[in-house]
Amino acid sequence: MEGFLLLATIYLTAAVIAVPIAARLGLGSVLGYLLAGIVIGPVLGLVGSETQDLQHFAEFGVVMMLFLIGLELDPRALWDMRDRLLGMGGMQIVLSTAVVMAGAMQLGLVWQTALAVGMILALSSTAIVLQTLTEKRLTRTPGGRATFAVLLTQDIAVIPMLALLPLLAVKEKLSIAPDGSLTRHATQQATEGHGSAISVLAELPGWGLALVTLGAVVAIILVGHYLTRPLFRFIHASRLREMFTVVALLIVVAIALLMIMVGLSPALGTFLAGVVLANSEFRHDLESSIEPFKGLLLGLFFMTVGAGINMAVLFADLGQIIGLTLALMIAKGLILYGLAVLFKLRAGNKWLFTLALAQAGEFGFVLVSFALQTNVLTQSLGQTLLLIIAMSMLLTPLFFILHDFLSRRVSDTSDSPRDFDKIDEQHPIIIAGIGRFGQVVNRMLQMSGFRATVLDHDLPTIELMRKFGFKSFFGDPTRPELLHAAGLDNAKVLVAALDDSEANTRLVRYARRERPDLSIVARAKDRVHVYELYRAGADHIVREMFDSSLRAGRYVLEDLGLTDFEANEMETAFYKHDREALRELAELWKPGVPLDQNQAYLARASELNKELETALVRQEVASTEEITEGAA
Incomplete structure (x- = not known):
């Protein structure tokens, strides 16, 4: 008990000191956790051999994270991602595996071992990437969605990789020795029983195992759809808040265990459960119950990665390890950039997609461990791969900083897939911004027999509106020439409904300067934005949530x-x-x-x-x- 408390104190103290400092410096929490692990592990030696066991426990944070991501997606959204899952994600895995395999064979490894190395290093870090995307609020950007699709495909690909690895064991293989030379090792074939260690059902015939696996997936879907709602209603009736946490943990742990028993990725199983429960009325209760455990375990996982770096092996061959790590990240980066171009991501999103996925990932630790058990890799080669994975994960937060730098340098015009539309009609009303706010205004006007000239710089939204029969024009409403082309000189009313608060204020200020007699209805984000729009010259200012809050307050009064x-x-x-x-x-x-x-x-x-x-x-x-x- 004393040893556990001492270990917990060391890890928590390191996190409390390092993570806030890293966050204040703009480095992100992930790099803070990694550096904290390096300090308490290799540098000060405060933690030791227990780090590896602790890392297996902390990996459960990745499982919880996939469950929470699933809760944010309904099945229809997942189906809409099928092209990126199969196309972008599948091509990334195949191309990365092939390139790394070719490089490994150039270093002298036999093709079986080279293929294993290629599969291990083709994967990226779900934990680091998604955590950083969430912190930087990039998850819902096109680049963030593409990145998530590839990560999800990689998690699914772990399943066939685990099945394929034991078949790649060879009697002789070449590995990289500590001095940089290539050494031929005599190894035994995978011993009988190692392959079955991954699953308690491995002795079933192939068709039987496939049937059981399919049954487990169907069971998760049926239980999540039909049994969880009555269960949560029963728990809700008890009025014991802590029971929500107990049930949420039970769902995640039980599904993870079931997936492991049938030889599937627990992260994939919990993700599937999250998707099934995405439309549940208890989704927010699940999120609030799981979120603290997810954050704590993910932080612990990153710290164990830093603490587990073998400095003796690293400094014995520092140049080679760093060289191989950079070569891996450059090779994967080139492949990712090519896919970004192929799938027509815009400039800023191209760099996000490329730099976010260029590292190796935590599932690589799992695959290396399994490959060592099944004699696919030698110990020296396994140590080298573990260092490459850890070093690439350590460099990833720096790549995100590079992305921030590049995104600030990318011009708005280079990010546009095409020229702005030529406006060929004018109406007395101009609506600038056709998001949810502007759409309601436009539909009400049309119902009343009025037509408006609609402008927005979000091309996907414009194209979606056109599918529903609403004519609108693609362009930046804050540009003077576009406003005048839309009829600013003769318009009676301007509806300023842009999502960007600063852009909306600029629009109002310019329109008021050009047309003192124009009636301007403006959308405000909050009270301060109301004051800014008032100074800019808006006639009628509507706060986004004010009217809906008034209606909610009225319902409360009636219920009282x-x-x-x-x-x-x-x-x-x-x-x-x-x-x-x-x-x-x-x-x-x-x-x-x-x-x-x-x-x-x-x-x-x-x-x-x-x-x-x-x-x-x-x-x-x-x-x-x-x-x-x-x-x-």
Whole structure:
């Protein structure tokens, strides 16, 4: 017990010190965890041989991460990814395996061993890449989605790789010796029983194992679809919050165990379960219960990777290890960039896709371990591969920093797949931005018999609108020449509904300067953005969530016993007071000064809150009197 507490204290202390520093320096949490592991392991020697066992436990964080990713995808979204899963992901694995295999054979390895090395190094790090994409909010970008598709394909590919590795054991193989020379080793064929260690069902005939595997997948789908909802309703009725955590962990652990028993990847199984549960009303409860464990285990995993680096072997042949690592990442990077071009990713997303996946991954540790057990690799070659994998993972956060640098240098025009549309019609109304906000405005106008000139710089959204019969034009609404081509000189109303707050403010400011008589309706992100748009000259400013929040508040009042009339009057009174208050506070707002440091603003805001309470009380009394008079 004492030893466990000491070990936990060492790891937690290292994480608490290193990770915030790395995050403040812009290096990301992953690099912080890796460096913390290096410090407490090879540098200070505070942790030792237990690191490998701890790493197997920490790998469960990857399993949890795939489960949470699955919860974010419904089956239809997964089906829509089939082209990238089979095309982009499949080609990446095949090409990377072939290139690495060719390089290994050039170093003198026999083809069986070279193929094993190729498969091991073709995989990328799901843990590091997805964690970093999430931190940098790049998951939903085209490059992020393409990266995720390849990572998911790699996780699926681990299954046939595990089945193929024992068949690659040879009696003689060449490996890289510590001094850099090639040495021929005599090894035995995989001993009987090693192949079955991966699965308790391995002695079944091929058709039987395939049937059991298919049955396990079907069972996960059926249980997730039909049994989890009654189970969570039962747990919800107990009103014990901790039971949600227990059930969430039970689902993940049980599915992982089932997948291991039938010889499949536990990460794949939990991902599938997550997809099945994506439409469940208890999805957010599952996410909130699993998220803390996922983050803690992933951090521990990264630290064990850093702590497990064998410095003696590394410094004995530092030049060769670094050279092989860089050669691997360059080769994979060239393949990835070629695929990005082939699948028509834009400039910034090309670099994200290329730099994010150029490393080897944590599943490589699993495959190396299994290859050593089945005598596919020698110990010296296995140590070299483990160092290459660890070094490439250590360099990955630096590649993301390089991506950030390159993305800032990529011009907007180079990222456009085609020229802006030529606007061939003009209407009294211009809608700039056709996201969810602009779509509702446009549909309401069309229903009322009015037509608008619609502009947006998001080409996929424009193409989607055209499929539904809504004519719109691709272009940057903040460009003066495009606005004038859309009819700014003669328009009556401009709806500024761009997603980018700064761009929306620039648009309003320019339109007001060009047309002082123009009516401008602007979409605001929050209160501060309201003040910015007010200064820019917008006539009507609508906060994104304000009206929907008002309606929700009205429902709450009705559920508490107020009549429809009373709730409506309270809603109207609040709306009028908030609108008048915003106009007053906008005059006191100072650009660049935080609200909590603007004393005049704070004082007036406090007075307005008291006035709101008085106004609502008066409204409640007035509503009651009206109802009484009506009844009389």
